[in-house]
Amino acid sequence: MSNSLGSSSTSQAQRFFRTPELLDIVTSMLSRRDRIRVLSVSHTLFDSAAPTIWRRLWRTSDLLLLISHSRLVKVSESTELVEFPCPLTKNHLKRLNVYGRFVRELTIGDEEQQRSPYPFHSRNSSIRSDSVLNWEALAGCFSDCPLLPNLVEIALWNPDHHVCLKWLQVLLYPSVRRVSMGSRWPVEAACEFLGLVGRRSVPLEYLSVVVDDSEADHAVAGPVHNTSWQNQSKMGLSLDSLRHIRSLDLGAASLCPGGLVTLSRHPYLQELSVSAERTPRTDNILFGPAPFPSMRKIFLNNVPCGFWLIGFCSLAPLFKNLEAVYIAIQPDWMLKPGFDSRSGDSFLQRLCETSPKITNLVVLFAGKDDNAPVITISQAGEAALRKLQLESLVLDSARLEGGCEFLSSAWPGIVRLRCNRQQASIEHLACFARNLPRLQRLVLDLDWTGSSIPSYDPGSPISPQNPAFTALCMVPLRRVDRFASVSKRLAECVPLLIQIVDKPDWIQTDICIFCGQTYIVHGHGGTTFIGAPKLTATR
Structure with a gap:
């Protein structure tokens, strides 16, 4: 009986301390070193509240001010830094x-938008930078023990990689599993970080780093090109320290063949994201026995x-067990001399x-350029795709010879399907509604001209009486000419949609439909998520 009461009170206390207003008050009081009497009531209340309050810190300086005799020093009119007593004991x-x-979980930020979300902090006139005035005091005190013994995740949003490396010298210990970097790092700094991971024996499982090898942007030949190749080789060798890595995101960084060979020996690597912009041909790479034993996503x-x-x-060993593939091809590859549409x-x-x-297969044949030329997938390509048990397929800037007839019948269990340059009419939707019962999202180049809209038929698969059709989510990407007659026939064909009020100056509109829990408006300024099923047009 006592155990159930104890667990009940702990649960209530955790819910109580998740209140944003209370978190604001408590964190502000702790930053001012005020005594919080509610946390002194009992060890049970404190032990249930403290993990909730302190689990994630959005500004590291909130924690550093708990060090006795630490203070904020104004280094400029708008910036404050933390200063520690010296020596720090x-x-x-x-x-x-x-x-x-x-x-x-800890976030190290420097920009104003990365500051603590609590209202009391947002009223500060000066931006408290997540940096330290006298690093030598902090580093010397924690050279042999962790500052935060149970730290699992570090997010580095400070654009100064020198400051981030100083933080990592203090924070990076074997308890850490995830590190993400929001700003570009030079190759040398990234290699220094990876070397620190190896020396500290940190079993990182997730790493996201944006490596800046922009010096190769103008490399055609000569020393600059050699420097780029040396940087890639250095990066590849440094990756050897990530022996426990499961997910590795290198952003815009390219890998030399030696880097791929290094990663192929990592037994737990499941997900890899890398740029192929400067990666040389890889069809002659020789891997060791059983490379990439756990690779599932690339x-x-x-x-x-x-x-x-x-x-x-x-590289068959790399692709053998893949379950998810994302490929984004540079938009201008179709405009280069010698382009072969069959490639x-x-x-x-x-x-x-x-x-x-x-x-799960995503291929962007022209990146995110919707106006690029269209690749045609032949019947041989369709036959190869049909052999896959796809649940999600994205083929942008591509058109299939079999058209909607193929797309609506190839994968009965598919959930998400996007082929944004595949032409279709509303009548084609009947095949998708009839054949794909699990389909939740469908994107096609839909023809919205009045002549393509069928007359209302309650027995049609695209009528609201058909549950398969009501589950479809259509996101047309084509701008259309809309007149009163078109709106009327749309409303008759799909009564779930709200008819647009006609205005003379709204001749061309962007129309998007979601027949589910939400709909999306695609306007000229981006995408906005709104929570109600309706038809919306944006000028």
């Missing part, structure tokens, strides 16, 4: 150690051309042969 850390053991950005992909797909088709066939377990 263990006695200064007694209060910090009480709360520091609860911190599991993201390739800035792919130079389809022929590069054909060579990359020849997109050829690499898809090779990919399907080497990766029969793919269930």
